[in-house]
Amino acid sequence: MRYISTRGEAPALGFEDVLLTGLATDGGLYVPESLPHFSLEEIRSWRGLSYSELAFNVMHPFVDDAVPADDFRKMLDETYSVFAHQAVAPLVQLDTNEWVMELFRGPTLAFKDFALQLLGRLLDYVLEKRKQHVVIMGATSGDTGSAAIEGCRKCEHVDIFILHPYQRVSEVQRRQMTTVQGDNIHNIAVRGNFDDCQRMVKESFGNQSFLGGKTQLAAVNSINWARIMAQIVYYFHASLALGGPDRSMAFSVPTGNFGDIFAGYLAKKMGLPISQLVIATNRNDILHRFMSGNKYEQHQLEHTLSPSMDIMVSSNFERLLFDLHGRDGLAVKTLLENAAKGPVSIEDYRWKHARKLFDSDAVDDKATCDTIREIYEQNEYLLDPHTAIGVRAARNCRRDQAVPMITLGTAHPAKFPDAVAESGVIVKPPLPAHMADLFEREERYTVLDNNIAGVQEFIAKHWKNA
Numbered sequence: 001m002r003y004i005s006t007r008g009e010a011p012a013l014g015f016e017d018v019l020l021t022g023l024a025t026d027g028g029l030y031v032p033e034s035l036p037h038f039s040l041e042e043i044r045s046w047r048g049l050s051y052s053e054l055a056f057n058v059m060h061p062f063v064d065d066a067v068p069a070d071d072f073r074k075m076l077d078e079t080y081s082v083f084a085h086q087a088v089a090p091l092v093q094l095d096t097n098e099w100v101m102e103l104f105r106g107p108t109l110a111f112k113d114f115a116l117q118l119l120g121r122l123l124d125y126v127l128e129k130r131k132q133h134v135v136i137m138g139a140t141s142g143d144t145g146s147a148a149i150e151g152c153r154k155c156e157h158v159d160i161f162i163l164h165p166y167q168r169v170s171e172v173q174r175r176q177m178t179t180v181q182g183d184n185i186h187n188i189a190v191r192g193n194f195d196d197c198q199r200m201v202k203e204s205f206g207n208q209s210f211l212g213g214k215t216q217l218a219a220v221n222s223i224n225w226a227r228i229m230a231q232i233v234y235y236f237h238a239s240l241a242l243g244g245p246d247r248s249m250a251f252s253v254p255t256g257n258f259g260d261i262f263a264g265y266l267a268k269k270m271g272l273p274i275s276q277l278v279i280a281t282n283r284n285d286i287l288h289r290f291m292s293g294n295k296y297e298q299h300q301l302e303h304t305l306s307p308s309m310d311i312m313v314s315s316n317f318e319r320l321l322f323d324l325h326g327r328d329g330l331a332v333k334t335l336l337e338n339a340a341k342g343p344v345s346i347e348d349y350r351w352k353h354a355r356k357l358f359d360s361d362a363v364d365d366k367a368t369c370d371t372i373r374e375i376y377e378q379n380e381y382l383l384d385p386h387t388a389i390g391v392r393a394a395r396n397c398r399r400d401q402a403v404p405m406i407t408l409g410t411a412h413p414a415k416f417p418d419a420v421a422e423s424g425v426i427v428k429p430p431l432p433a434h435m436a437d438l439f440e441r442e443e444r445y446t447v448l449d450n451n452i453a454g455v456q457e458f459i460a461k462h463w464k465n466a
């Protein structure tokens, strides 16, 4: 399998190199040159497979000979055995033909574990083979950092440095990062905000000379193709559990960076019958505004009860724009360069095509709280605020009651107790048993000034072979 850049000017790469690269050298994102396609008969034959067996069938064409089949099967068994549910991604019924797929049974209680548990293992496998080392540098406002740390804590060939804004992440989120022990794990609390952290990461990727040429940076955010790949699997899993591929499914996806919903779009292109894909956003609704009015325009960032979806621009949307433009990288490059300067639109027929592929809705904090309360009153089931946005959008956009509607449950409610309290539900969501002692565990992190030279010096000094 070859991978090409969405901006058309970077060299095509194989899976191993795509895994170790962040952005392409032309500033684009890597996508497969062509997608595998599965027949209904083949998908039908996957009924009854375990999650990890299914994952093998869906992902092996992307990984190819970078990981031989037996090793890849073993890696997937290990990856999905750390989830605290035998079904890995269990489905919970909300109403007639309406479901939540719980993607929060992994070690850090958000769907990001599905990809990052695998990414850590893939990285270490490939680096062992190549006798190489990487430094992961990432910025987090919450869920990505902890999932990346958990995914990489056992890696021999990876050091991981996660920057978070000092005193600006929730206590649960901070403790999930800072209580993981390991010589290769480094938490940096930056005296600044999330954007400051992200800017330092971006600049460091652009100029890695501070590492003295002895190692290189690797990315764990969803610009990394391997993350998207791992998220395609659970669309097949949900469909097969509910009678697919012989009936079509609808999915509603709480969306920030457009990673998870893009994986659903790919599942459909790979042959899975999906009749509706709903983009569910919070008040940071650039995607919903584009889908409703063909105007792609950045607004000021708003802080909401669903912080993991508080973003101004969705980086992965570029991967969809590439397809919408007939995979013309230069057209995408021009469009996004213009988008950085002001509002842009795409040709009407291209936008109409996008509207056929996706429905969308934006849900504010009040409707989020109303939904948490409503579902609790109806079912005694607690939603986290991100999943609640998905459920609300699913109900608002639903087209066909006969088609199962599945909302992706992206986080455990115990991660966001304040939103649950604000909804008026009086029960406090308890932390799952495997995390019950989170508040007693020892924390380790370093506070640094909002200054890139200091952060880079810290990294250069503290990675394993420095």
Ligand SMILES: *Cc1c(COP(=O)(O)O)cnc(C)c1O
Pocket: 110, 111, 112, 143, 144, 222, 254, 255, 256, 257, 258, 259, 260, 261, 308, 309, 386, 410, 411
């Ligand atoms: C990351 C995240 C999202 C957004 O996912 P994208 O793939 O960036 O669209 C939604 N909900 C939760 C809980 C998350 O952690």
